[in-house]
Structures are given as C-alpha cells and as structure tokens.
Amino acid sequence: MRNIPFGQPILGKEEIEAVTRVLEGPQLVHGPRARQFEEDFVSFIGGGHTHSVSSCTSGLHLAYVSLGVGSGDEVILPAQTHVATAHSIEYCGATPVFVDIDSRTGNINLDLVEKAITSSTKAICVVHYLGLPVDMDRVNELARRYELLVIEDSALALGARYKGVHVGLLGDAGSFSFYPVKHITTAEGGMFATKHGELADKVARMKAFGYDKMVGERVVPGLYDVDMLGYNYRMNELEAAVGIEQLKRVNEFLELRHANNEKLRRALEDVTEISLLADGDDVFQHAHYCLVIVLIGAAADKRFEFISSLRAKGVGVSVYYPGPVPQLSYYREKYGLEGKNFPGALELSEASVALPVGPHLKEGDTDYMVDTVKSSLRELR
Numbered sequence: 001m002r003n004i005p006f007g008q009p010i011l012g013k014e015e016i017e018a019v020t021r022v023l024e025g026p027q028l029v030h031g032p033r034a035r036q037f038e039e040d041f042v043s044f045i046g047g048g049h050t051h052s053v054s055s056c057t058s059g060l061h062l063a064y065v066s067l068g069v070g071s072g073d074e075v076i077l078p079a080q081t082h083v084a085t086a087h088s089i090e091y092c093g094a095t096p097v098f099v100d101i102d103s104r105t106g107n108i109n110l111d112l113v114e115k116a117i118t119s120s121t122k123a124i125c126v127v128h129y130l131g132l133p134v135d136m137d138r139v140n141e142l143a144r145r146y147e148l149l150v151i152e153d154s155a156l157a158l159g160a161r162y163k164g165v166h167v168g169l170l171g172d173a174g175s176f177s178f179y180p181v182k183h184i185t186t187a188e189g190g191m192f193a194t195k196h197g198e199l200a201d202k203v204a205r206m207k208a209f210g211y212d213k214m215v216g217e218r219v220v221p222g223l224y225d226v227d228m229l230g231y232n233y234r235m236n237e238l239e240a241a242v243g244i245e246q247l248k249r250v251n252e253f254l255e256l257r258h259a260n261n262e263k264l265r266r267a268l269e270d271v272t273e274i275s276l277l278a279d280g281d282d283v284f285q286h287a288h289y290c291l292v293i294v295l296i297g298a299a300a301d302k303r304f305e306f307i308s309s310l311r312a313k314g315v316g317v318s319v320y321y322p323g324p325v326p327q328l329s330y331y332r333e334k335y336g337l338e339g340k341n342f343p344g345a346l347e348l349s350e351a352s353v354a355l356p357v358g359p360h361l362k363e364g365d366t367d368y369m370v371d372t373v374k375s376s377l378r379e380l381r
C-alpha cells in the first residue's frame with residue numbers, strides 16, 4: 001500500500017547548507033538574507049514592494065494597521081476561509097463582515113459583496129481560494145465606486161496570476177504564507193506585498209517595533225526613536241535563508257503541481273458522485289494548491305466515511321475549511337451568525353475533500369489516488 005502525505009516540504013542540501021551558513025555567521029536577525037529574499041520575491045511576482053514577515057497572518061495584520069483600518073470600520077471577507085483571515089481584522093478592532101462564497105470556485109460571491117457594503121465599510125478582503133484568483137476587475141471596480149481598500153489574502157496562492165498580474169499586487173496589499181505545506185516553505189513565515197511604495201516603507205518600520213532607524217542604520221548603537229505602535233513581526237535569517245533556496249525552485253514546484261492537478265482532474269471529471277471545483281485558465285491562472293472534489297447526491301452525507309476510507313488506503317487528504325468561519329465559537333458567540341447563513345460555504349466545508357497535488361508526489365501516486373477515490377466511492381454506495 002502507498003502512503004501519500006497531503007503535503008510535504010521539499011528541503012534538500014541547499015537549504016541545510018544555507019541554514020548552516022547563517023548559524024556559523026554573525027547575524028541571526030536584521031541581516032542580508034531577509035532583504036535578499038524580499039528582492040527575489042519581487043522578481044518572482046514581477047514587481048511591487050515586499051517585506052518578509054513572521055507569518056501570513058502577521059502580514060495581513062500589518063496590512064490593515066498600516067492602511068488605517070481600525071475600530072468602527074467594517075471589512076468584508078469570505079465566510080469560507082482560514083480563521084486567520086478574520087482574526088487579522090479582529091486584531092485591529094475592526095468588524096469582519098462575512099459574505100458567502102460561490103461554491104463552484106470557493107471564492108467570495110461577488111454578487112453578494114455590494115449588498116454587504118455599508119457606510120462603515122473600509123475594505124474588502126479577498127481570498128484567492130486554494131490558488132484560484134478572484135475576479136479582481138470586479139473587486140477593484142466596487143472598491144473604486146465605494147472608495148474601499150482591497151486586501152488580498154494570498155496565503156495559498158503563490159504563482160497565481162489574474163490577467164497576467166501576480167496576486168498580491170492587484171489590490172492595496174497582500175500577504176503570502178510559507179507554512180510547511182505551502183507552495184514554498186520557511187517553516188513559519190510569510191511575505192507582505194504591496195504596489196504602494198510609501199505603504200511598504202511604513203510596514204518596514206511597523207514590522208520592527210516602529211523604530212525610526214533599523215539596526216544597520218544607527219550611527220550610534222541605541223540611538224533611535226519610536227513614533228508608532230509597531231510589532232515584532234520580522235522574519236529571521238534562518239527562515240529567509242531557506243526561503244531564498246525554496247524560491248529558486250518555485251517554478252519547478254509549480255509545474256509539478258499543474259501537471260499533477262491535470263492528471264487527477266482529467267481522470268476524475270467524469271465520476272458521477274463528485275464534482276470538481278472550477279479550474280483556472282489563461283485569465284485566472286491557478287496556483288493549484290490542491291484538487292478539491294465535492295461529494296454530491298447521496299455521497300455528500302458520507303464525507304467522513306469517504307475520508308476514513310481514503311486514509312486507510314494511504315491517501316492523505318485535507319479539508320478546506322472545516323466550517324464557515326462565522327460558525328466557529330469565537331465568531332458565533334460574538335456575532336450571532338451560523339453556518340446556515342452561508343449555504344455556499346457550508347456546502348463546500350461539509351462535502352469537500354482536498355487531494356494532494358504537491359511536488360512531493362511520486363511516480364504512480366496520481367493513478368493510485370484515482371483508483372482509490374473510485375474504490376472508496378463504490379464502498380459508499
């Protein structure tokens with residue numbers, strides 16, 4: 001029997017040697033690697049300004065605070081996302097306003113966004129769900145009309161482009177995740193991105209306590225001022241060293257993801273008990289974090305039996321996400337909403353299963369997954 005993990009970072013001697021060089025050197029933080037990683041990232045996404053940060057969540061938090069989102073403001077976001085998308089809004093005292101998703105794509109339902117806009121709305125946060133870009137022309141048109149900021153949660157979307165522009169550069173600010181099973185990893189870590197230079201300068205200081213002079217810029221050690229409530233959200237040199245090496249391989253990783261997705265999709269698209277989430281195209285260039293199958297008809301109520309069967313046969317799967325965020329206790333108790341207010345999100349969170357497409361898959365794994373999905377579906381009948 002095979003044993004296929006849902007995700008597995010690909011780390012080799014390059015990463016090990018890079019980390020060793022940092023450990024043997026004089027600088028564990030404030031060093032050249034974080035800066036190099038940021039520059040390399042700008043080259044990969046094709047422009048803008050970036051700051052390495054301790055996680056995607058901290059990058060999102062910095063985005064809101066640096067853009068002046070705070071108490072009394074509302075931020076529209078999809079109900080179907082990681083809790084970090086909502087938490088980062090809560091951190092700055094703003095109110096998350098959840099909107100249902102389009103269950104064919106997993107992305108925020110743009111027909112519902114306009115209805116959720118009030119005089120307190122300050123921003124729209126989109127999540128490029130599992131790597132599929134949101135229709136950013138429509139989002140930006142709404143943002144222009146109602147004078148709103150646009151934040152892109154691009155945690156799972158490294159490599160995704162909309163009309164040729166990399167996600168994270170389509171709105172006012174974006175953030176990426178490098179948690180271990182993501183497109184590239186730095187263990188924990190993230191990247192803040194923006195097309196606004198001044199905002200980037202502010203975030204540079206905000207991620208480091210609000211110092212007016214960084215360590216290398218201080219003429220006399222200890223001589224600095226602090227004129228804002230900054231955070232300690234920097235990425236250290238060990239993480240950045242790994243990130244630099246990972247980024248050298250991101251195109252190779254992405255190609256493997258696209259190829260694995262294609263093989264699985266072609267082999268599963270005619271299976272009657274499931275539907276597949278929409279794929280990308282030349283306009284919506286998908287980053288293929290995973291392939292989501294949605295159980296339909298009688299199979300929809302047997303998702304956990306299906307997952308157990310796949311796992312028993314060695315296929316690692318995941319669920320994105322376990323339930324609409326407003327149904328999690330913290331949000332339910334605070335805002336009094338329930339999953340059933342978000343039928344699209346509920347459908348996806350209750351009936352979907354994410355299959356791996358990552359570069360860790362070995363020869364024959366996709367064929368094995370297809371056979372296993374089919375045999376496990378037969379067992380449900």
Ligand SMILES: Cc1ncc(COP(=O)(O)O)c(C=O)c1O
Pocket residue numbers: 055056057058081082084085127153155156176177178179189190
């Ligand atoms: C959509 C989304 N946003 C944010 C995050 C949080 O990322 P991090 O763990 O880097 O803070 C995740 C994590 O998977 C996510 O899926």
